Amino acid sequence: MLKKSMLFAAALSCMVTFAFTGAAMAAGAGAEVLTLQTAEAKKPAVFTHKKHQDIMKCAECHHIKGADGKQAPLPEGQAPAKCDSCHNATMTNKKVDSFMKAAHENCKGCHTAGYQGKNGPTKCPDCHPAKK
């Protein structure tokens, strides 16, 4: 009896997890925590996606390329493309012509300048935790 109810509880918690994942996916919010890396994958970065989504708009990070070749807002309902699909060697703005440069500018830029009075971490291991 006890075993059965425990199994039921386990099954139920699985279902709840699936329901939540499903809801998050339907909203197109992406994973809660992302491991970001370039093709070289020398220094993967841990990124608390959901925590950032909770305090700021998607547009702080996601955008598209406008007709003028500059940044333009991501249209509502459109899934964001990978940063390095644009931020690669073909980009004319050499300040952000790789995933690493675009990420450092975006992430460290805001962490240094601060957002709504809060700063983010800027030391290398804060984003690139040492490999275990």
Ligand code: HEC
């Ligand atoms: C606020 C977060 C953050 C901080 C702080 C940060 N980085 Fe990064 N870094 C990233 C992200 C995001 C990327 C792109 C994804 C990746 O390759 O890890 C990146 C990419 C890189 C890459 C390219 C890795 C590869 O696989 O090719 C190197 C090298 C790097 N960072 C070095 C550093 C060093 C050195 C410091 C400290 C001076 C530092 N980073 C601080 C977020 C950060």
Ligand code: HEC
């Ligand atoms: C602080 C920056 C930031 C904010 C804010 C942000 N994102 Fe992201 N998001 C990223 C980065 C970085 C990636 C990884 C892109 C890559 O791999 O090239 C990403 C990836 C994604 C993905 C790809 C799915 C996945 O799990 O790999 C989706 C979908 C997404 N974001 C949706 C959103 C939505 C919707 C919002 C607003 C509710 C949002 N993001 C807010 C930075 C952000």
Ligand code: HEC
């Ligand atoms: C569809 C193409 C595209 C994608 C995908 C894209 N970007 Fe950009 N991004 C651009 C363009 C175009 C510019 C403007 C470059 C210029 O100044 O000429 C830009 C500019 C930037 C800048 C410089 C902003 C400034 O004000 O100087 C940063 C930082 C940046 N992007 C980070 C990111 C990050 C991080 C991601 C992924 C979450 C991303 N971008 C995804 C096209 C893209």
Ligand code: HEC
């Ligand atoms: C527009 C501002 C902004 C951008 C862009 C941004 N961050 Fe942050 N980040 C913050 C703030 C503010 C905090 C501190 C949150 C707090 O203390 O509650 C933070 C905290 C963090 C932390 C500490 C853990 C946590 O979630 O509190 C990590 C790791 C981090 N950011 C990684 C990144 C990476 C990687 C990127 C780029 C892909 C990025 N951030 C882009 C504002 C930003």
